[in-house]
Amino acid sequence: MKKTIVVSAINFTSGGPLSILKESLAELSQNFAANYRVIALVNSKELLSFDNIELIAFPYSKKSWLIRMYYEYIYFYFLSIKLKPDFWVSLHDMSPNVKCKNRFVYCHNPSPFYESKKTDWYKNTKAYLFSKFYKYLYGINIKKNTYVIVQQSWLRDYFISNWSLSNVIVAYPHVVINSLDKDQYQIGVDTSNKPLEFFYPSFPRPFKNFEIICEAYSLMSEGYRNQIKVYLTLNLELNSYATEIVNKYKHLPGIVFLGLLSRDEVENYYTKADCLIFSSKLETWGLPITEFKSTGKPILLANLPYAKETLGNYDKVSFFDINNPEELKSKMIGILENQPIFVKNRKVDVRQPFTEGWPELFNLILENENR
Template sequence: MNIMVFDVPAESGGALSILNDFYQEVIENDDKNINWIFVLSKPEYKEFDNITVLNFSWVKKSWFHRLYFDHFVAPKLVKKYNIDKIFSLQNVIIPKTDVEQILYAHQPLPFSGYKFNINENFKFWIYQNLISKKIYNSIKLANKVIVQTNWMKKACTEKADVKSDKIDVIPPKINLNIENTFDKNNKIKTFFYPAGASYYKNHRLIIEASKLLEASNINDYKIILTLNGNENKNIKELYKEVKKYNLPVEFAGRLERDEVFNLYTKSYLLFPSYIETFGLPMLEAKLHKTIILASDKAFSHEILDDYENAYFFDPFDAEELMKYMKKLLVGEISYKKVNSVSKSNNNSLYSEVIKKLN
């Protein structure tokens, strides 16, 4: 059987992590009865006897290049390689083909309750008002759809007007070798937010909350962000504000995975993002038994509602976040004993895809 995996958007962040994990599972399972053809943009993977990797880096030049690829190049590749099944990791199906397709939908912007206006963020407005229609239609036309969360499944069934049994929920597989957990006996003075630079990650709220803490004469703490400070216009502005007001915010840049896990054991997790499919840092921190301050959104509740040390705040209210941070710093919030924490399910994306394609 010839299976073609499409993921030309994946280049960094969560999308690349999903692709990396799936590719690794294909290698580990080593099913000689399946020929895999990965169609990608820039990521370069090793080829094997039954794994072919096709790179089209020019797809990333513009949206016009992407549209040309989707409508003219991709269907030709399906014919050229005599493909039996398609697995699309890129939120939309491949047009102009009758080959059976499984769609992996993980772009939350079209399903978010928060709507960007065209002046606020043009790219996100495009996603919510134009690309969203393509995604909804792909969900309708795909043979099967996979999402990461129940909230996303509910949103897909409503927006695309499809039956719920067409959509399966497969949370990200988490393989953690947790050596240490949150040090509840140590007086924690550090807050940690491991996130990229996207606007909806909402770093602005943290900076505003820090200003409010400073105004209350509370400055014996530190906030660690996994940013350099020059990622985009928004982050550059926040970096300047941190320097101007001398806020205790550290721009630590990209951290290795073990460094992130170590920080879960000796800091409080902040998670003010208001648009996510699956907020992985929340699950990782939960597994490390960390105290978590998270945005009051459906994706947060799906991960944290059964967790004793989670607190929720309005992601657009800096004062509410500041009050929770202050309570932690002055000891008004006490750590609640956690006996065990359930992980996400152990179903692999690979095994679920194979099950659905057979």
């Protein structure tokens, strides 16, 4: 009789979280479903198509936090008694109340670790409350897990420090880029026939720190601004934080507010842009860093541990203070003028337990059936 794996991700409906769900289920479908019964608890069956994975939909899970907590801490307990799983993998940060010998939680949302300011309440009230509330949800049942899974070493240290855990896996994501060709790029950027183009793709939340890029551009003389374009994934409709940024800087023609982009559109801008700027104050990974690294083109990066660990080995990077737009301005001009601003970044040595990609992670956690 096959052992049963339950994967819980009832709030994943778009963006990076949905990609995490699809990639994990694709791995289970291809390499594990022949030997295990795999059940996925999802928001909508229409978002997924895996013939050998059973889907149970919870379409009301995103209606309110009370409904979400009811599922996580009450309903799932009785569902686990019914399904009798051997493994329960919660992909969205919360450790549910379930009856299962081998329990795992995958923590990848950075909001609880962001030190919100009072001004963030006005910029994005939902994100502000979320960051305050979610810290407590992280801690519920966390010590009942066989393993807690995080994406970087600094997060493991945080979990160990806050909850005295000794069972935290660092699991690097495996990123596949489909359409990027780095052979055409070089450190020296030719701007003789076009402006120098910078790109920062991210969903607008206060900790994403879009304002430092806009402010750095605004501090430039008109001569430099005429030679530079900045592409940002904001528009007026997304949220109050995005609205504030757009209204403040829309008078600058060199800043282009694109709105949210599809996956293919993001990759097209990776190809088009001369340089990535990644100014976020906090990430559990920083996926655009890994994706853009595949182009071999220059990167301007927040001078923070998460960014350096995400980047790994790379020679075309320059780091800037996330609170210093004047420094970022100088770095942007430095690339325009082919100044020697780049430094070498080297990968972090990660202690065990450590995995890279879904195959290694599932092989590690499913070993528990032999314990």
